[in-house]
Amino acid sequence: MLKLLTSLKTTLYLIGISILVFLAGSLYIPKNLEIFSEINDFPLFQWLYNNRDYPAKTYWIYAEILLMAFLSVNMVVCTIEALLEKLSRRTLIQRLSPHILHAGVLLVLFGHLVSGTVGFKKDITMYMGETTEVDDLVVSLKQIELVYIKGENQQRWRASVSVDDKGELFHAVIEPAKPFFVSGLGLFAKSADENGRLVLGVVHDPGVKWEIAGALLFLVGAAGIFLSKYSKL
C-alpha cells in the first residue's frame, strides 16, 4: 500500500485522470448553464447540495474532489519519504525546493476546500446617504464619485463608505479592484451609477488566507528550483 502511495506512477495516473475529468467539466458547464450559472455565487459544497438532484451533470466535480484528495495524500507521503532521506548541505536547496513547492500546492488545495465549505458572498444595493447592516458591521455610503481615467473604457466609480465595526469607525474609498477589508469581510464596489446607486459585493472567504500561505510557499519553492537549476545559464 505504501509503495502504491509513494509511486510516481500513481501521481501520473491521478494527474492523467484529473485532466480527463476537468475536460469533461469544461464540456458540461457551457452546455448546462441552467444548472451551472450560479456555481460561482455560492461556496462549492452549498452549490452541490442545492443541485443534488442533477448528479448526471455534476458527478465530475465529486470525482475531481476525490482525485484531489488522493493526489494530496500522494504528495504528503512522497514528501515525507523524500525528507527522511539524508540531506547534504550542498544539495539542500535542490532537494528541498520541490517539496516546499508541493507543500504550497497542498495548502492551495486546502484553501479551496475551506472556501468551498464555509463563507458567503452576497450583493447589496445601496443609495448615497443610506446605512445598512452587513453581518456585525454597519456600512454607510457617504458619496459616489464617477471619474474618467484616460485609457479606461468606462467611468470609474469611487465609493466613500464608513464602516462601524462594533464601535470602531473606519473610512474607506472603494474602487474597482480596490476593495476594503475589515473583520474578515471584503467589501467590493461592483458597480455604481450617476443616480447614487452602488452595488456592494460582500465576501467572507476564510480559504483566502490558506491560498495566500500556499502561494507564498509555492513561490519559495519555485525560487529554489530556479536557483538550483538555472544558476548557470
Added chain:
Amino acid sequence: MTPLFVILVFASLYAVSIMGDRKGTLCYLGALLLHLGYIIFRSVRLEQVPVTNTHDILIMMSFLAALSFLYLYFRKKVENLMNVLPFLPFTLSILAVFYERMDTISPNMNSIWFYLYMILFIAGFSLMGIGSVLGLMYLKKQHSEVEGLQYRFTLAGWLLFSCSLIAGSVWFYLAHGVYWLWTAKELWTTIVWFYYSFYLHARLLNSLKGQFAAEFGAAGFLVMLFSYLGVTPILGSPWTQF
C-alpha cells in the same frame, strides 16, 4: 505603413529565416528589430506595457519566443536550430493579425496585479512554447542535449505560468471577490497546468524519459494554444479582452 503590414513583414522575415544560412540569420535579426519597433509603437499608443488584449499579448509572446531562440542560437549553439526556430514567432505573429487591437481597458484591469499576471503568463507561455519546438527537434534528430533543453525551458515556463496564476488569482480576488471561477476557461487553464505537471513528473521516470516525454511535451503547445485561443469561441466560455 499600417500596423497590419508591419506585422506581416516581420512574420514573413521570420518565415524566410528558416533557410538557415547567413542571410537567414540576418532576416531573423531584421524581423526581431521590426518586431521590437512594433511593440514600442503599441506601448507609446497605449501609454503602458502592451499586455492588455489578445493581439498585443500574442505579439509579446512571439517576441519573447524570438528572443529566447536567439539565446539558444548564440549561447547553446544547437545544431539546425535556425531551420525550426522561427516557426514559433512566425505562428504567434500571424495569429495576432486575427485579433482586434484594443486601446482601452476596463477599470477593473487597471491594477498592478493584472499586469504582473499578464507579464508572467506571456513569459511562461513563450518558454513552454519553445520547449515544445525543442521537443519536435529532438523527435527529428534524437540529440539528448536538445531533450534536456526542452525540459529546462518547459520547467522554467511552467514555474512562471504557475506564478502568473497566483498573480491572476490575487487580481481576480481584488477585482471580483473570488479567486477561482468554475468556467470552461478556468478549467482549461487548470488542464494546461496539470498537463505540464504530468510532463515534468513523467520525465523523472526512466521508462518515460526521452521519446514519450518529448512527444508529450511537444503536444503541450497545442493544448496551451487551445486553452488560450480556442476555449472561448469553441466551448463558449465568457469573453475577455485578454
